[in-house]
Amino acid sequence: MRNSLILFALILLLTSFSGTSRIYEWRGIDREGIYYESNLLKTWPADGPEKLWVINNIGNGFVSPVFADENFYITGEVDSMETLFSFNLKGEKQWQITLGKEWMKSFPGSRSAPTVVDDLLYVGTGLGNLFCVNRADGKIVWSKDLIADFNGALPLPGFGDTHSNTVLYDNGSIYYTAGDGNCGVKLKLSDDGTKITEVWRNKGFDSYMGGIVRIGDYLYGSGTEKPELLAINASTGMLTDSLRVGSGAIISADNMLYYYTQKGDMMILSCDHGKIQKVSSFRIKEGNLQHFSHQVINKGVLYQRHGTALMAFDIHKK
Numbered sequence: 001m002r003n004s005l006i007l008f009a010l011i012l013l014l015t016s017f018s019g020t021s022r023i024y025e026w027r028g029i030d031r032e033g034i035y036y037e038s039n040l041l042k043t044w045p046a047d048g049p050e051k052l053w054v055i056n057n058i059g060n061g062f063v064s065p066v067f068a069d070e071n072f073y074i075t076g077e078v079d080s081m082e083t084l085f086s087f088n089l090k091g092e093k094q095w096q097i098t099l100g101k102e103w104m105k106s107f108p109g110s111r112s113a114p115t116v117v118d119d120l121l122y123v124g125t126g127l128g129n130l131f132c133v134n135r136a137d138g139k140i141v142w143s144k145d146l147i148a149d150f151n152g153a154l155p156l157p158g159f160g161d162t163h164s165n166t167v168l169y170d171n172g173s174i175y176y177t178a179g180d181g182n183c184g185v186k187l188k189l190s191d192d193g194t195k196i197t198e199v200w201r202n203k204g205f206d207s208y209m210g211g212i213v214r215i216g217d218y219l220y221g222s223g224t225e226k227p228e229l230l231a232i233n234a235s236t237g238m239l240t241d242s243l244r245v246g247s248g249a250i251i252s253a254d255n256m257l258y259y260y261t262q263k264g265d266m267m268i269l270s271c272d273h274g275k276i277q278k279v280s281s282f283r284i285k286e287g288n289l290q291h292f293s294h295q296v297i298n299k300g301v302l303y304q305r306h307g308t309a310l311m312a313f314d315i316h317k318k
Contacts (some may be wrong), residue, residue, distance in 0.1 A: 004265030027114035027251070027294060028029040031166040033213040034298040035253040039317045042256065044268060048282030052301065052312040053091040056286065058103040059083050060307055061102075061110030067298040068135070074310065075110040075123060077102040082110050086138060089299070091312060097138040100129035100145075107290065109307070128152055164209035165221075173199070174318045176236065179208025179224040186237060200237030205230055210249040211294060213257070218274040220257060222247040229259055231274045249294040260284070262306060264291045286311055 029222020041049060053060045065087075066073050075084050081202060082102040086094040102110055103126025114123040114133075120141065121133040128146035133139065146152040174187040176198070184205025188197045204223060212221035217234050227247040231240045248261035257269040257276065262274040267281040284291065287306025296303040300316025 001012065015218065021117055022068070024066055024116040025063060026066060026115070027166060027211060028178040028296075032168060033166070033211050033251045033294075034215075035251060037297050037300060040256070040297075040300065041315045041317050042268075044280035044282060044315075046265065046282070048313065049302070050063050050314040053312050054286050054312070055087070055091050056308060058085055058310055059110065059307075060108060060289070060306055061250045062107075062290070062292045062305070063110045063113045064294045064296050064305060065303055065310065066116060066194050067296070071135075072298070072303075073114045073116065073121055073123075073135075075099075075112060075114065076308065077104070077109045080104050082112075082123075084114065084121070084123055084131075084133060086135070086137065089301075091161055091310075095138040097133065097140070099123070099131050099140075099142075100125045100219045101127050103127055107292075109289075128154065142210070164206055165211050168212065168214055170214065173234075175212065175214065175219060177207045177212055177221060178203055179206045184219070184221075184232065184237065186234065202232060202237045202239070204239065205232050205237075208247070209292065210247060211251070213250055213252045215252055215255075215271060216273070218271070220250055220252075220271060220276065222250065222259075227262075229269075229276060231271070233274060241276050243269075243276055243278060245278065249292070251297065253297045258295055258297070258302070260293075260295050262291050264306070266295070266302075266304060284311065 028035050028123045059078040061076045063075045072087055075082055082099045085096045094243035111126050112124040114121045119135050124130045130144045132141040163178050165177055170187045177184045184202040186199040188199050206224045207221040210222045212219055219232050219234050223230050229243045229245050246261040248259050251258050254256050257271050259267040264284045265281050268279050270277045287309035289307040301312040302315045304311050
């Protein structure tokens with residue numbers, strides 16, 4: 001419990017800056033998985049949208065890029081060490097810096113997306129080291145070891161009680177899903193913030209790490225026990241639709257869903273009042289190991305990481 005409180009306090013520290021700060025983070029604004037882009041393609045060619053470039057040497061990992069202005073930042077495991085990279089939007093490297101040792105046991109690789117606040121980057125390693133880095137040149141401003149400095153402890157190897165998905169909050173309601181825990185849950189926060197009441201629980205809505213998005217009164221995410229893409233009513237928790245396309249990561253932009261399966265298929269789907277329909281798909285061919293990384297959309301470009309590779313696809317409507 002103490003370790004959880006320490007981690008929660010650090011998260012609050014990174015997300016509680018004044019409203020004048022410019023903050024860029026994983027899964028977009030408020031980490032909701034919604035990208036506020038427009039004029040995007042509604043269908044793709046059979047072999048996918050135009051590939052602008054691919055980077056093949058960002059190290060092992062599952063971290064998505066985080067964009068700020070004309071650059072993006074991403075981490076990867078290189079020779080058992082976490083490396084932080086800065087690239088411009090053309091995929092040209094600006095700088096890289098080696099941080100602390102990375103997790104090398106089950107599913108080795110980087111697993112911490114940077115958070116950008118103004119001119120600083122905040123990023124952690126899988127072994128509990130937290131760094132503050134200057135955006136301009138990659139120099140370390142300060143670092144903390146969550147084990148040595150805060151009496152933390154490394155997690156046990158294997159599975160169990162994993163909470164990988166971002167919690168969604170909307171107007172006093174809290175939504176979360178955990179693949180090996182409580183599954184899909186809606187909670188209601190009292191007006192004075194002192195009590196939490198469970199509204200519904202859906203055991204089938206059990207995304208393990210692919211995230212969920214809310215569009216209108218519906219939630220979309222993947223199943224784990226049954227590897228499907230699911231839609232449920234956010235008010236009742238009842239299933240409204242499903243597609244047998246496997247487990248995966250989900251985001252949304254321009255009133256469409258983008259779904260990246262753990263078998264490497266990238267899909268675009270329509271969604272209308274809890275009904276989902278596959279429109280187009282193509283296979284991600286570059287990269288290695290598991291297809292776990294979440295997709296990102298920035299300035300009309302779809303970015304997808306697969307292990308050591310990062311690809312950029314033009315999805316802006318000409």
